[in-house]
Structure formats: structure tokens, C-alpha cells
Amino acid sequence: MNKKGVERKFAVVLVAAIICFSLSVNSVQAQDVATGTATATVLTALAVSAAQSLIFGNIYQGVAATIGNNIDASSGIFNILGQGSAGISISFALPQFIALADGSDRMTIGFSSTDATVDSNNTTPATVVAGDGWINVNPNLLPAATVIGAAGQTNVYLGGRIYPAVDQSAGGYSGDIILTVAYNGT
Amino acid sequence: MRRIRRLFIGVTLSFLLAAGSTAQTITVNNDLVFGDMFPGVPKTISKYTAGAAAEFNVRGTNGAEVSIQFTLPTKMTKIGVSIQMIFFNTDCAVDTRPNPIQASPLFDNLNPWSTLLYRIGVQGLTIYLGGTVVPRIVQPPGAYTADITLTVAYTGA
Numbered sequence: 001m002n003k004k005g006v007e008r009k010f011a012v013v014l015v016a017a018i019i020c021f022s023l024s025v026n027s028v029q030a031q032d033v034a035t036g037t038a039t040a041t042v043l044t045a046l047a048v049s050a051a052q053s054l055i056f057g058n059i060y061q062g063v064a065a066t067i068g069n070n071i072d073a074s075s076g077i078f079n080i081l082g083q084g085s086a087g088i089s090i091s092f093a094l095p096q097f098i099a100l101a102d103g104s105d106r107m108t109i110g111f112s113s114t115d116a117t118v119d120s121n122n123t124t125p126a127t128v129v130a131g132d133g134w135i136n137v138n139p140n141l142l143p144a145a146t147v148i149g150a151a152g153q154t155n156v157y158l159g160g161r162i163y164p165a166v167d168q169s170a171g172g173y174s175g176d177i178i179l180t181v182a183y184n185g186t
Numbered sequence: 187m188r189r190i191r192r193l194f195i196g197v198t199l200s201f202l203l204a205a206g207s208t209a210q211t212i213t214v215n216n217d218l219v220f221g222d223m224f225p226g227v228p229k230t231i232s233k234y235t236a237g238a239a240a241e242f243n244v245r246g247t248n249g250a251e252v253s254i255q256f257t258l259p260t261k262m263t264k265i266g267v268s269i270q271m272i273f274f275n276t277d278c279a280v281d282t283r284p285n286p287i288q289a290s291p292l293f294d295n296l297n298p299w300s301t302l303l304y305r306i307g308v309q310g311l312t313i314y315l316g317g318t319v320v321p322r323i324v325q326p327p328g329a330y331t332a333d334i335t336l337t338v339a340y341t342g343a
Contacts, residue, residue: 033336033338034336035334038317042328
């Protein structure tokens with residue numbers, strides 16, 4: 001092979017090497033992929049139950065009856081279970097009357113501005129004290145700072161008053177008392 | 187032989203030039219951390235929140251343009267259940283300064299669903315990402331996770 005032939009062969013090899021090198025460099029630089037993670041921990045879901053109805057028992061026509069919020073056997077009792085110490089928003093939807101099952105007669109029911117107690121220390125209506133939560137508060141405007149008790153439970157106690165008419169029909173009356181609870185994110 | 191010598195010099199120069207380009211690398215400086223969440227209460231992590239927003243650092247050749255492409259999840263999961271995730275079109279930010287400032291990034295309110303094009307700075311390029319999760323009221327408690335994949339490539343520009 002003459003000198004020119006050697007040069008040409010060598011040149012071809014070098015060009016091929018350059019191309020290979022360029023390709024390999026490009027493939028190294030082509031891209032990089034990284035995977036981060038999104039994480040979250042969902043806390044305990046709320047559970048609300050009506051542990052005890054607000055029980056007025058037997059009443060007489062024309063004689064109003066009151067049940068306090070501090071009577072273990074007859075105050076309305078609601079249990080709220082959830083994440084300990086979490087802030088919650090709670091509100092009552094209170095009835096204006098209770099009615100016979102067939103709807104043929106109604107009886108007025110009222111709630112005063114001190115008829116509710118919020119107990120974050122899981123005691124009872126009769127034993128709850130100021131340090132346990134919010135005593136004798138307005139059931140139509142429950143405290144904004146309400147929290148689930150550290151043990152994961154808060155109770156709400158409710159009293160009320162009914163006003164039977166003098167010609168009130170005899171029979172069993174009832175009405176729904178709805179407590180709505182939601183985490184407020186605090 | 188003179189030609190061969192010239193060719194050698196050319197190859198050497200090419201090699202040096204090529205070696206001067208650095209392959210880009212991505213480091214995950216911080217995951218997107220939502221922390222504790224209450225069922226029924228949506229939670230947003232701002233891209234400005236250090237330690238909670240996702241933060242990626244891209245290293246490579248100073249001045250080179252790169253394309254940035256997220257593969258974003260639409261839900262976080264744990265076994266059998268999921269939480270909806272939302273990434274809004276302003277949830278991303280990029281900072282190419284040597285000392286990036288997360289609270290006021292150089293390029294702000296970017297759409298993480300789009301391919302982004304930026305030039306790598308002297309100290310690389312930092313990407314911030316926020317997001318939102320929407321747990322249901324009856325969301326089962328526990329730890330949820332999702333992958334956020336970031337792909338970065340030189341564009342050649």
C-alpha cells in the first residue's frame with residue numbers, strides 16, 4: 001500500500017472514531033431522570049354518634065318541662081371521635097318543634113343560650129367541670145375553639161325545654177337534633 | 187503524514203470540547219411533604235415553602251439549555267385507597283441563580299404540566315414544586331405516597 005492509501009485508511013478510522021465518540025458523548029448527556037416522592041399522613045376520620053337522646057319523659061298538657069345539660073340519664077349526649085387535639089367545627093341543627101309520629105300534632109321545643117356543654121375530657125353530663133371544656137354555652141353558636149380531646153373523644157351535652165299546649169294530643173313526640181362536625185384543619 | 191497530524195489535532199480538539207460538556211444530573215433535595223392531614227380538609231403546599239415543597243437541583247453545563255418535564259401523579263395511594271392530588275398551572279418555579287431563593291424564585295408561577303426550557307446556571311438550576319391534596323371526609327387514615335418523576339435533557343441550544 002502506498003503512503004496515500006495508508007493516510008486515507010487512517011483518516012477513515014479517525015472519522016469513525018470521532019463519530020463514535022460524539023455519539024457516546026451525546027448518549028451520556030441525553031437526559032437524566034429523577035423521582036421525588038409526595039408524602040402525606042391522613043389522620044383519624046371523624047365519627048359522630050348520638051349516645052343518648054334528649055329525654056323529656058312524661059309531661060302534662062300545659063306544663064312546660066325542662067331538661068338541663070347536666071343530667072346523666074336524660075340530657076342529650078353526642079360522642080365525637082377523631083384525632084386527639086385536632087380542631088373541629090361543630091354546629092347543631094335544632095328543631096323548633098317535636099311531633100307525633102303520624103304528624104297530627106306538634107309541640108314547641110326551645111333551647112336557651114346556655115343549653116349546651118362541650119366536654120373534651122370525656123366525663124359525663126353530671127360530672128363535667130369548666131376545665132373539661134366549655135360549660136353552658138349556646139347550642140346555636142358552639143365554641144369556635146372546640147377540639148377533640150387528647151384521648152380522641154369529645155362529648156357534647158344538650159338540654160332543652162318543651163312547651164306542651166293545654167290541649168296537646170297525648171302520645172309520643174319526637175324530633176331530630178342534628179350535630180354536624182368537621183375538622184377545621186387546626 | 188501532515189494530514190494525519192492535522193487530523194489528530196482535530197480529534198484532540200473535538201475530544202476536549204466534548205469533555206468540556208458535563209452530563210446533567212438531577213438531585214432530589216426535598217420531597218413534596220404534606221405532613222399530617224385531616225380527612226375532609228384539603229391541604230396545599232406552596233412552592234415557596236422550604237422543607238415541604240419538592241425541590242430538585244439540576245447540574246450540568248453552564249449556559250446550556252435543558253428541557254424540564256414532570257410526570258405528575260393525580261393521586262397518592264396506600265394499599266387499596268387513594269387521595270386526589272392537584273397540581274395547578276402555577277405550582278412550579280425555577281431559579282438559575284448561583285444562590286437560588288425559594289421565596290422569590292427567578293422564574294415563578296410556571297406550569298408543571300408543560301415542558302419547560304431553561305439554561306443551566308453556574309451552580310446548576312433549581313426547580314421548586316408545590317401541590318394540593320384533597321382527602322375525602324371518610325379518607326382512611328395512614329401514610330400515602332406518590333412518585334413525581336422529573337426528566338431533564340439538553341436541547342442542544
